[in-house]
Amino acid sequence: MFAKEVYIARRATLVGKMGENVPQGSRGIALFIGNAESPAQYWDNAYKFRQDSSWLYYFGLDIPCYAAVIDLDTAEETVFADDVEIGDIIWMGPQPSVASLAAGVGVLHTAPSGELGNVVARAISQGRPVHYLPPSRWYNTLKISDLTGIPVAQVKEKSSDSLTRAVISMRLVKEQCEIEQIDDACALGYEMHTVARNNVKVGRIEQEVVGIMEGVTLSKGWGVSFATILTQHGETLHNHLHDKVIEDGKLMVIDAGAENNMHYASDFTRTLPTGGRFTTMQKDIYRIVCNANELAFSLTRPGITYREVHLATARLMLEQLRDLDLVRGDVDEMVSLGIAGLFQPHGLGHNMGLDVHDMEDLGENLVGYDSNQIRSAQLGLGSLRMARKLVPGNVVTDEPGIYFIPALIDKWKAEGTDRGFVNYAKLEAYRDFGGIRLEDDVLVTEDGARRTGPYRLPILPEDVEEAMGNALS
Structure with a gap:
């Protein structure tokens, strides 16, 4: 206490x-x-x-x-x-x-x-x-x-x-004593993710990795802050199945958090190449998500709404997906029409504190939206859990992602939801790609923001490969 x-x-x-x-x-x-x-x-x-x-x-x-x-x-x-x-x-x-x-x-x-x-x-x-x-x-x-x-x-x-x-x-506004506890939970989350990364080995069952990483949280804290997501099928956003053998050439999404003994949460996501190195196709998409994560952090500060931050990252994603010829046309129009929802059908982040989705038991819209904000009906933006104008003491997650969901791609194509902006022919090569999500926890400060916890998990693709190479050696 x-x-x-x-x-x-x-x-x-x-x-x-x-x-x-x-x-x-x-x-x-x-x-x-x-x-x-x-x-x-x-x-x-x-x-x-x-x-x-x-x-x-x-x-x-x-x-x-x-x-x-x-x-x-x-x-x-x-x-x-x-x-x-x-x-x-x-x-x-x-x-x-x-x-x-x-x-x-x-x-x-x-x-x-x-x-x-x-x-x-x-x-x-x-x-x-x-x-x-x-x-x-x-x-x-x-x-x-x-x-x-x-x-x-x-x-x-x-x-x-x-x-x-x-x-x-x-x-919503965390006291200093709470911030210290969140930093502590994030240090524990860093440790559990490091152990997981070091144990992603081709031929191993996913459940083994989950057991090892969750053991870290039980040895030093209360346990996990939510059910662990560890999967080579990252296109399923909340995939809690851990029964697959780790295969070479896949992407492993690990979305997991620790709850410390004072019940404060962390929530990190990293996406790892199962064999230790990204393919060229994987690295192209990974860099887009990594850039979106960095952009969101750079924009996070008092006075901006997190809805604005979400839309800015959506715009960047569409610009860079256009560079890969996966979408075509005017980016501003695509943002307005919600085309980013095909690739990121969730919001940029949520509040975090005593609950990993802090206070959502009290009403997601009451917690995440100001009185003058109306929740969007668009796929992706409509799932944004935190849209409020940011103030110092807010703790939010920064978790952009890009996913290639065959059923959703087929639905949009059949119904013409994309308004002609999506290059479905080029998308065919990505049907078994999976997904990528990269997530940090962020404290809004008086003059900007800082990531919570004493460390940051490797996130640049080169740093991830180096960390995995060290574990394999």
Whole structure:
């Protein structure tokens, strides 16, 4: 956990935000539900516990079955949980009291779990608003429904818009203590990717590499920040199958991140030549993606929207794909029509922090878009998760990619979606190419940006080949 003063200040800021333009006495209560353990097959065999991220942000207690209420009129805070009994102590050993744990994060009042229902019921009977965040887990949904009487199917839609927006506004801008944790997670991510790169060998099963790299995160952190993508079929953007034998001459996309013990995330992607050297065709496309990654980083700074950065990288990609005669015509018109979506059907990046896709449980558009922005319907641009005007403290991913997806190519050709800009005859040679994605994590600073973590994974094609050659020697 951070020092208790961090959590005290965060909750005080939240109370202040929730009190803006709301008269004293009518602000209500904010209800926070921490996660419970989730059974894998039966109650005593649970999945590895992961606490709710907003709970961690405001209360820091990484323990199942905790809840809290903040009275937004009086600023009184109460943590609800039960002290262990002898049956628990037999299996778990003696545990700190709920009161001592709550005091460690600056909360002075505690009560048994059974009292939570009475507090919520009292607020409802008094006509006071009960604010809660949209839950992402079924347990939390059922718990909120039970406490408030809201039908299960309506719990998410009746969540508090004002509380959600207040939390997003705070968590979008990372504090120095958070930046240090993200740097730490990125150092661990660097190590796991280095181990993976050193173990990409022709003839090996992909799963072996995944096991080795994920072992790094478990030996020094909480584990992976999301399900690892390691595949020779990078044209499938989220390919989690790891059953293929590594073949010579392929491209291995490795999109993987670490979660450190404070639950902050990293998220890197590198694309490697399985035999240690790129072919000429692979290197031509790789350089375009690498150039797009560098351009995006150079443009990232306070005041620019990440939508503008996405479009600038799309333009560069189309210019350089035109140099290879894969597209033809006016680049500005192609950008306007969304032709880049054929080659990059995803957005440039997303927010990152306590979640690898930070806060998307609270609503992707609320998190990633300013109030004056409208999400595009175009393939690619429409999948941009972070479009906001950047401010210092934002942490975003920079992950351009180029993919040759046969089914998508065939669909566009049949339907004329490309408006005549795509050279399908030239594309035939790329049908079994796969895909390339290159991703770094970036902190927006006062005067620009910096990549997070103490190191940067090799990214220039020559540096990648040299690193792989050293591993092979």
